[in-house]
Amino acid sequence: MTLYDGDDKVSLQTPEGPYWDRSGKIVRAVNDGDRSWGKISLKDAVAQSVNTPMMQLGMDVGLDRAGTVGVQAGLLESGLGEKLPSFSLGTSTPSAIRMADAYATFAAKGRHTEPYSVAELRRNGDDVPVGRPQPEQALPPHVAGAVDEALREAVRDGTAKPAQGAAAPECRGGLVHCPGTYMAGCHDRVVSSVAGRQVENEDMVNLPNWLLLRFRLLSPDGSPEPWFTPDTCEVTDYRQAGARPPEGTLPRAFRYLAADGRVLRVEQCRLVHMGDPHIAALRTVFVPEGWDGRIEAEAGLDGNVINADVHRYRALDRRRLAGVQVGVAEPDTVWLRCRTRTSEIGIGMAQRAEVTGRRRRYPGRRRWGSARSTTTCGAPATAPPSARSSTAGSWPAPAARTPGGTSAKHSKATSRISRAAPRRKASTSAPWPAPSTSSSAA
16 A cells, blocks of 8 residues: 655655646645644545645646546546646536536446436337437546545545434424534435326435424423424514635524513524534524523434425435334433435434533433433523533444334423522423414524
8 A cells, every 4th residue: 555645735756756837936735724644545545635645646647648538537538627736636627417427437446437317218109219329438447436435535534414404493404494404425316106107316315304303381380382493483683694614603593582571592503514514513502681590502403304495306215215224322312313215325323412501310211212311400690501412423332213213302401590489390291383385483
């Protein structure tokens, strides 16, 4: 196995010595974040997006030869970038279909097929012959397989990042609220029956929804008010700023006007960790305005999501997850695991709900697929408690499927805002409501 120098700002070498640019300076490769990796294999360099080995590899094999391999894989000569050291990092400008065609060549063990758009043609009910391109062996199978494995490694343990939509945490998915969590490289291909014809399509998979966090106010006697939902409850001063890419955060704030006249200010911030792409978090701060009392909050994982965010694809089979299992790891932690239907990509999530301040913990309970841990904490109204839920991509310990095959898990916390109210075990909550079809500020 050949190892390359993965350190930052390493000078590029040619058989004659260092590579000099047109201004008379030695060209040095720069890694993202100025990070040095030491000696590293090409497979790990691809998985971790380390620039210095890729640029040096281009110099070793020759940039013209690298361009030739790209054309053999499916790129067009006209779309190749200028043959400079950065060429190996991807300065070419192929179309989306040509890029997909090149990746497909690696996945097909080096066999390349030119893209085509007409699968069959009929005239007056009779089939018209349509010439289809035939696959050709463009690359040695072992070479294409090594590249494909390195690309898959980038998804499993490398720099592939998840993307998170801006759905309301209080609501499950439906026509109005469309939670979406996607991971680069997590695709699935299914065949759908549309108007009597079989249609095959491949899409990114909408992963289980980790954002679920609903809350409700408790009356002085402990009886719960209805769960808050922006579809039916009165909301004012609603603000949801755009995503902040440098920090990877999405802020949201509003005031909830309860039926009994109480006002609760809610401030939220969700994020996807910029250093560890498999960690995400949702922080919620409750601020009572002019009153003391108790709030009940419940967080959960939902594996019943489907690929429903594009309405024009409703006729297609939108279920991409299978084998959903759920369980409880500890009083404050629940987990969910599943796989994609045809590509067989394993997916695991674990969520921990935390409440700041003094708290009393009750054992987790399992009831028809729901795992709950009840927490009581004390804090004055001027120091509002916050509820936070987070999820990670590690695989949890195995457990048996819960009764009924449900794929939702919840961890539950009751937050006490008054100083001296008596502690009380929270009441059992109702299931999450069905998806709403009404309009919403979210």
